[in-house]
Amino acid sequence: MRVLVKELGSYIERSVEVKGWVHRIRELGGISFVLLRDRTGMVQLVYEGKVSFTQESVLSVQGTVRKNEKAPGGLEIHVANTEILAQAHPDLPIPVNQEPEKLSLEALLDHRMISIRIPKIRSIFRVQSTILKGFAEYLRQNGFTEIKTSKLIGSGTEGGTGLFSVEYFDTRVYLAQSPQFYKQAMISSGMERVFEIGHAYRAEKHDTPRHLNEYVSLDVEMAFIETEHELMDLEQGILNHVFRLVKEENGEDLEVYKATVPTADEVNRIPRVTYDEAKEIISKEGGRKVFDINPEGERILCDWAVKEHGVDAVFVYAFPRKKRPFYAYPEGQKTRSFDLLFRGLEITTGGRRIHQYEMLLDALPKFGLTPEGLGGYVDIFKYGCPPHGGFAIGLERLTQKILGLSNVKEASLFPRDRKRITP
Amino acid sequence: MRVLVKELGSYIERSVEVKGWVHRIRELGGISFVLLRDRTGMVQLVYEGKVSFTQESVLSVQGTVRKNEKAPGGLEIHVANTEILAQAHPDLPIPVNQEPEKLSLEALLDHRMISIRIPKIRSIFRVQSTILKGFAEYLRQNGFTEIKTSKLIGSGTEGGTGLFSVEYFDTRVYLAQSPQFYKQAMISSGMERVFEIGHAYRAEKHDTPRHLNEYVSLDVEMAFIETEHELMDLEQGILNHVFRLVKEENGEDLEVYKATVPTADEVNRIPRVTYDEAKEIISKEGGRKVFDINPEGERILCDWAVKEHGVDAVFVYAFPRKKRPFYAYPEGQKTRSFDLLFRGLEITTGGRRIHQYEMLLDALPKFGLTPEGLGGYVDIFKYGCPPHGGFAIGLERLTQKILGLSNVKEASLFPRDRKRITP
Numbered sequence: 054m055r056v057l058v059k060e061l062g063s064y065i066e067r068s069v070e071v072k073g074w075v076h077r078i079r080e081l082g083g084i085s086f087v088l089l090r091d092r093t094g095m096v097q098l099v100y101e102g103k104v105s106f107t108q109e110s111v112l113s114v115q116g117t118v119r120k121n122e123k124a125p126g127g128l129e130i131h132v133a134n135t136e137i138l139a140q141a142h143p144d145l146p147i148p149v150n151q152e153p154e155k156l157s158l159e160a161l162l163d164h165r166m167i168s169i170r171i172p173k174i175r176s177i178f179r180v181q182s183t184i185l186k187g188f189a190e191y192l193r194q195n196g197f198t199e200i201k202t203s204k205l206i207g208s209g210t211e212g213g214t215g216l217f218s219v220e221y222f223d224t225r226v227y228l229a230q231s232p233q234f235y236k237q238a239m240i241s242s243g244m245e246r247v248f249e250i251g252h253a254y255r256a257e258k259h260d261t262p263r264h265l266n267e268y269v270s271l272d273v274e275m276a277f278i279e280t281e282h283e284l285m286d287l288e289q290g291i292l293n294h295v296f297r298l299v300k301e302e303n304g305e306d307l308e309v310y311k312a313t314v315p316t317a318d319e320v321n322r323i324p325r326v327t328y329d330e331a332k333e334i335i336s337k338e339g340g341r342k343v344f345d346i347n348p349e350g351e352r353i354l355c356d357w358a359v360k361e362h363g364v365d366a367v368f369v370y371a372f373p374r375k376k377r378p379f380y381a382y383p384e385g386q387k388t389r390s391f392d393l394l395f396r397g398l399e400i401t402t403g404g405r406r407i408h409q410y411e412m413l414l415d416a417l418p419k420f421g422l423t424p425e426g427l428g429g430y431v432d433i434f435k436y437g438c439p440p441h442g443g444f445a446i447g448l449e450r451l452t453q454k455i456l457g458l459s460n461v462k463e464a465s466l467f468p469r470d471r472k473r474i475t476p
Numbered sequence: 477m478r479v480l481v482k483e484l485g486s487y488i489e490r491s492v493e494v495k496g497w498v499h500r501i502r503e504l505g506g507i508s509f510v511l512l513r514d515r516t517g518m519v520q521l522v523y524e525g526k527v528s529f530t531q532e533s534v535l536s537v538q539g540t541v542r543k544n545e546k547a548p549g550g551l552e553i554h555v556a557n558t559e560i561l562a563q564a565h566p567d568l569p570i571p572v573n574q575e576p577e578k579l580s581l582e583a584l585l586d587h588r589m590i591s592i593r594i595p596k597i598r599s600i601f602r603v604q605s606t607i608l609k610g611f612a613e614y615l616r617q618n619g620f621t622e623i624k625t626s627k628l629i630g631s632g633t634e635g636g637t638g639l640f641s642v643e644y645f646d647t648r649v650y651l652a653q654s655p656q657f658y659k660q661a662m663i664s665s666g667m668e669r670v671f672e673i674g675h676a677y678r679a680e681k682h683d684t685p686r687h688l689n690e691y692v693s694l695d696v697e698m699a700f701i702e703t704e705h706e707l708m709d710l711e712q713g714i715l716n717h718v719f720r721l722v723k724e725e726n727g728e729d730l731e732v733y734k735a736t737v738p739t740a741d742e743v744n745r746i747p748r749v750t751y752d753e754a755k756e757i758i759s760k761e762g763g764r765k766v767f768d769i770n771p772e773g774e775r776i777l778c779d780w781a782v783k784e785h786g787v788d789a790v791f792v793y794a795f796p797r798k799k800r801p802f803y804a805y806p807e808g809q810k811t812r813s814f815d816l817l818f819r820g821l822e823i824t825t826g827g828r829r830i831h832q833y834e835m836l837l838d839a840l841p842k843f844g845l846t847p848e849g850l851g852g853y854v855d856i857f858k859y860g861c862p863p864h865g866g867f868a869i870g871l872e873r874l875t876q877k878i879l880g881l882s883n884v885k886e887a888s889l890f891p892r893d894r895k896r897i898t899p
Contacts, residue, residue: 055700072700074666074860092619092668109860139831141860166852167859169665178667182622186612196515199605201692201871203890204627204675207897219651220641222681226897228642235890238899242592243497244601245515252627252675258645269624277478277495408562429589429899436590437497437532437564448624467626467658474649475630476661476852 176306187295202235274443403444599729610718625658651677697866826867
């Protein structure tokens with residue numbers, strides 16, 4: 054029976070079978086020291102003489118567990134039998150037993166099938182898996198139902214720009230930018246509280262460290278709210294749960310990146326400033342009057358939040374109507390919408406939505422839209438929709454910011470950008 | 477503070493606020509009886525005289541909870557104050573307070589934004605939410621990591637047929653049929669055990685009660701297996717967990733459909749027959765020799781399993797090589813692959829995969845494929861990949877079969893077929 058590396062401490066002086074990948078081979082004075090990697094860690098194997106397998110080969114090994122303070126983890130296995138389950142070719146295109154920082158992002162992504170073997174890179178995706186768990190778990194505990202909605206939409210719903218088109222039999226459809234209309238439909242159905250974890254697509258041409266053309270959107274929508282502040286409360290609850298789980302389950306992954314997650318106290322004191330207040334803060338802190346919040350302004354705002362509130366995050370609300378989509382709930386020239394900036398980056402956009410049919414019909418022409426152009430969308434509101442709102446968290450951006458990665462593409466297993474469509 | 481309908485039993489003779497949708501209005505002897513629906517149930521509101529709101533309008537109501545044995549659920553609210561949060565137009569295109577069986581599937585799907593208000597239809601998606609939870613929960617408990625992989629692929633990976641093409645800036649990509657290559661990449665990375673919940677696309681022209689052009693695939697892949705039987709064991713574990721949760725959390729939803737889930741004893745005795753044995757059984761039970769397993773054969777096999785093993789499901793394994801994709805692990809003219817049939821329908825395909833580089837290179841030309849045509853896929857195996865395998869469960873098919881729905885489209889919120897691209 055196979056024993057996992059993390060369990061070896063219970064098998065000292067006993068014979069075990071371990072399985073894994075050859076991470077490193079080192080010969081010293083007629084002895085080969087082989088570092089074997091499995092999903093739970095690494096252990097040193099000790100062989101008399103040379104070994105016949107290459108780095109990254111997959112082995113099944115039987116031997117005796119011995120204590121050795123000099124070995125990584127304090128244990129080693131003196132090998133009795135080795136079965137080579139797969140012999141790796143010796144021409145690895147990139148090294149996998151070094152720090153990934155020694156390679157360019159291009160090299161890491163060009164050779165993605167190999168770079169995912171680098172343990173530090175796998176840490177990113179273990180953290181991501183915990184985020185997925187925490188997001189769903191918290192919402193389920195709070196009465197939300199998970200939904201899955203179509204990513205193929207018949208019309209360009211949020212204005213028609215930035216959509217990828219798909220040849221669909223004899224017609225043409227588009228890849229959805231967000232499940233916005235569907236989650237609104239579901240809360241109006243009487244489900245009241247829904248969430249969706251799914252891919253979203255933006256056909257934006259710019260290539261920045263903040264953008265992906267395909268990303269995973271963590272979407273939430275809830276009925277019977279009165280203001281956007283209830284949504285910010287909910288997001289703080291989600292983040293607290295996610296951060297607590299990441300801390301509990303990914304301690305080693307965080308350590309590899311010298312990263313920490315905010316405490317609940319920190320999350321609970323994330324300041325909430327209006328769009329106009331935010332511009333004033335940026336102007337004052339940045340020493341130059343701004344008329345908009347750009348990426349640099351987002352960083353300045355977060356620095357201000359660290360200084361004034363001891364947390365590297367800010368909610369910005371009351372965005373002007375012209376900066377938000379047609380469905381944002383208006384309040385004069387402003388809207389009941391918000392963003393969450395975390396460690397200098399916008400990771401969430403959300404807000405209360407228009408739920409009154411007449412108000413919606415009134416809003417559409419202001420945005421150059423017609424009820425017919427939106428498919429069955431307006432029917433959601435024609436037949437009774439409660440006050441509601443929601444938001445979306447970008448999974449890759451949240452992962453990036455938790456670990457302090459410099460480019461969001463690092464937080465996507467197989468990222469897509471304007472030029473990258475493989476592997 | 478709002479009280480949910482299911483909590484009203486604790487508020488008898490007390491004043492409460494409830495919120496929800498007007499499910500039905502009935503006037504009788506100068507009194508209006510209004511059935512109010514929220515996400516947890518329905519309660520009768522009692523009004524003196526006529527009411528000013530329409531069916532499906534959304535209300536916030538204050539009143540006193542009274543016992544009344546004649547009221548649905550045994551309680552009713554004598555209303556003091558009503559706020560109409562949204563007045564519904566009176567021309568509902570389809571009735572939402574009747575059984576959905578009175579409407580055609582076409583009508584239910586054409587008016588999907590409205591038909592999702594029918595409580596019996598929402599039950600389907602509450603069950604589906606629990607399946608999603610149970611699948612992920614069981615796998616996490618067993619050391620699996622959740623991954624999210626790209627649905628935009630640079631080449632037609634599994635043969636090139638049946639793919640939707642996407643205009644991607646100046647080039648063309650395809651919607652992925654499955655995350656097969658990516659999950660294999662991830663297990664080879666050292667993650668060993670991964671799962672993914674994501675959309676999958678099949679550009680198949682036929683329109684049957686078994687097919688969707690876009691569906692949600694519950695994908696699993698694990699390293700260090702020796703035979704496909706370990707995968708069937710894992711699937712039985714997943715199903716047992718999912719069925720137990722559905723029974724616990726969706727008792728009312730099951731009841732609405734007069735549905736039951738198999739017990740653990742039943743799941744554990746699902747028979748495993750080879751492809752050749754399966755054909756013999758079908759020939760014998762059907763009274764006519766068959767040379768293939770078609771949908772009718774799948775139903776006959778399940779009927780046989782009920783009769784012989786007391787469970788409405790069968791694993792079929794050892795499929796011939798020509799019936800499986802190139803990556804299926806060969807065993808002479810057969811493969812180490814399997815299907816799971818549940819209640820007459822194939823809900824899973826899986827198996828052990830080829831993990832040796834040389835065996836893979838040998839297999840490709842037999843299927844008309846080249847290493848270059850598969851992007852970086854062959855690198856997964858060139859640099860050391862453990863023996864492994866996996867499978868995928870169709871979310872909508874499992875939902876359909878749990879509830880006994882006659883068409884898989886009923887188990888998709890916004891299904892896509894050759895002609896249906898809205899809403």
